[in-house]
Amino acid sequence: MKIGRVTDDTFALFARVWRERGRHYMPQLLAILGLVVLIAATTSFYPLLIKAAFDAFADPIGAEAT
Secondary structure, eight states: OOTTOOOHHHHHHHHHHHHHTGGGGHHHHHHHHHHHHHHHHHHHTHHHHHHHHHHHHHOHHHHHHO
């Protein structure tokens, strides 16, 4: 068997391992996926927070009015 070659046997083995072992961990995998999405979303707000802070420091009076 060559390394890097995906055959039907590989897919059959993966499907069997998923059925026998992986399916039991579905709730944990979904929780991990949800947390990763939450972390990615909160991380994407950093630039907006930094922009708001810079705008507030640059024009403190105007920032309070908006």
